[in-house]
Amino acid sequence: MTNLTIAMHGVTGRMGTHQHFVRSILAIMRQGGVRGANGEVIQVTPILLGRNETKLRHLAEVVADQEIGAQVAWSTDVDAVLTDPQVDIVFDASSTQMRASIVRQAAQQGRAVYCEKPIAVDVPQAMVLAELCESAGIKNGVVQDKLWLPGVCKLRALRDEGFFGDILSVRGEFGYWVFTGHDPDRPAQRPSWNYRREDGGGMMLDMFCHWQYLLGDLLGPIDRVLAHATIDLPERIDEAGNPYPCTADDSAYAIFVTESGITCQFNCSWATRVRRDDLLTIQIDGTKGSAVAGLRDCWVQEMAATPRPVWNPDIPQPIDFHSGWQKLPDTTTYDNAFKVQWELFLRHVAADEPFPWTLRRGVDGVALAEAGQTSSAEQRWVSLGG
Numbered sequence: 001m002t003n004l005t006i007a008m009h010g011v012t013g014r015m016g017t018h019q020h021f022v023r024s025i026l027a028i029m030r031q032g033g034v035r036g037a038n039g040e041v042i043q044v045t046p047i048l049l050g051r052n053e054t055k056l057r058h059l060a061e062v063v064a065d066q067e068i069g070a071q072v073a074w075s076t077d078v079d080a081v082l083t084d085p086q087v088d089i090v091f092d093a094s095s096t097q098m099r100a101s102i103v104r105q106a107a108q109q110g111r112a113v114y115c116e117k118p119i120a121v122d123v124p125q126a127m128v129l130a131e132l133c134e135s136a137g138i139k140n141g142v143v144q145d146k147l148w149l150p151g152v153c154k155l156r157a158l159r160d161e162g163f164f165g166d167i168l169s170v171r172g173e174f175g176y177w178v179f180t181g182h183d184p185d186r187p188a189q190r191p192s193w194n195y196r197r198e199d200g201g202g203m204m205l206d207m208f209c210h211w212q213y214l215l216g217d218l219l220g221p222i223d224r225v226l227a228h229a230t231i232d233l234p235e236r237i238d239e240a241g242n243p244y245p246c247t248a249d250d251s252a253y254a255i256f257v258t259e260s261g262i263t264c265q266f267n268c269s270w271a272t273r274v275r276r277d278d279l280l281t282i283q284i285d286g287t288k289g290s291a292v293a294g295l296r297d298c299w300v301q302e303m304a305a306t307p308r309p310v311w312n313p314d315i316p317q318p319i320d321f322h323s324g325w326q327k328l329p330d331t332t333t334y335d336n337a338f339k340v341q342w343e344l345f346l347r348h349v350a351a352d353e354p355f356p357w358t359l360r361r362g363v364d365g366v367a368l369a370e371a372g373q374t375s376s377a378e379q380r381w382v383s384l385g386g
């Protein structure tokens with residue numbers, strides 16, 4: 001049996017607490033660890049790291065006790081934990097701008113590094129981090145959770161079985177209304193730094209990283225991008241109740257063309273109201289069939305079920321377009337997407353199993369976000385070609 005000690009920085013944040021600590025690490029502890037391909041069981045011991053003693057203590061003592069019936073270690077002395085030789089893995093889910101200092105220290109100490117996306121706010125900084133990990137010879141990885149969303153797994157399976165025929169185009173709709181906080185009864189449901197460029201915020205930097213690996217996985221590399229970003233809501237209220245000017249894009253629209261010539265159009269907005277099946281929907285149209293995936297479900301329409309509409313606004317629409325789609329059944333149980341990737345990373349560290357989602361791949365995500373920003377600023381196509 002192997003026991004990996006994981007220093008978890010940024011664990012007091014939204015993602016750190018819910019996805020990484022509770023739904024991944026505590027869930028792995030509760031199930032008794034992870035079994036590697038060689039049959040060996042890998043156990044984990046987290047040390048929660050941060051600056052806020054009250055939040056850390058609550059997570060380590062109250063939340064951990066509720067979830068696994070035991071407490072875990074915590075510390076506000078980040079430097080001491082990162083240099084502690086007992087630590088095997090340093091994980092970071094703090095705000096994007098903090099990432100570099102944590103990753104740098106961890107790499108210098110020769111620890112394995114796993115972190116949230118984006119790995120940095122621009123390509124030069126992202127490259128430095130990837131190169132640092134590579135030259136230190138440490139195992140490293142970036143969170144690419146959307147690859148294990150049930151809806152995305154179903155799209156991948158459809159592609160693999162040739163359901164689509166030739167894939168023609170992809171349309172992604174992402175977003176929902178994020179309250180500004182002006183109405184005290186409806187506080188903002190995302191952190192204020194998300195809406196400040198100087199703090200690493202912005203829709204493109206946040207979401208284009210996801211589209212980069214998702215499209216890469218489903219359809220192959222992206223060749224070029226044409227994007228447009230806007231700041232729709234110019235003022236929001238921060239965590240302390242103070243108004244602040246929004247300096248980062250809260251909506252972004254893009255056309256990505258893959259190297260194989262497939263057109264992928266993505267609309268992303270935190271100032272839109274949802275009238276679709278889910279907060280993210282991805283439609284793939286092919287010569288033989290189409291599919292629309294949400295976060296969990298996926299609906300398909302084959303050629304035989306494709307209606308033959310005729311344009312006539314003078315009569316009520318005779319076709320119920322929704323009824324021509326068939327919801328795919330769940331053929332397996334789907335675990336939390338973050339937990340699935342954590343288990344793969346633990347097996348990579350403990351048993352040397354493959355893990356292609358490295359910081360080098362994280363650079364590609366930042367590169368797409370940066371290309372989108374350039375395209376929007378200069379109103380032109382930007383090539384990703386190496």
Ligand SMILES: NC(=O)C1=CN([C@@H]2O[C@H](COP(=O)(O)OP(=O)(O)OC[C@H]3O[C@@H](n4cnc5c(N)ncnc54)[C@H](OP(=O)(O)O)[C@@H]3O)[C@@H](O)[C@H]2O)C=CC1
Pocket residue numbers: 009010011012013014015016050051052055093094095096098116117118143145191193206
């Ligand atoms: N994979 C995915 O789907 C998603 C990934 N993310 C990524 O995860 C990261 C965190 O996002 P999110 O959880 O929404 O952000 P939060 O604002 O909720 O959390 C930020 C975390 O960083 C810590 N932090 C911020 N500033 C400092 C500082 N100066 N010194 C020490 N600690 C600091 C906070 O500590 P404290 O509690 O003390 O303030 C907190 O733990 C981002 O990089 C984001 O891009 C976000 C959403 C989804």
Ligand SMILES: O=C1CO[C@H](CO)[C@@H](O)[C@@H]1O
Pocket residue numbers: 206207210
């Ligand atoms: O990375 C992300 C993925 O999707 C989430 C849903 O809004 C976002 O919170 C986010 O920042």
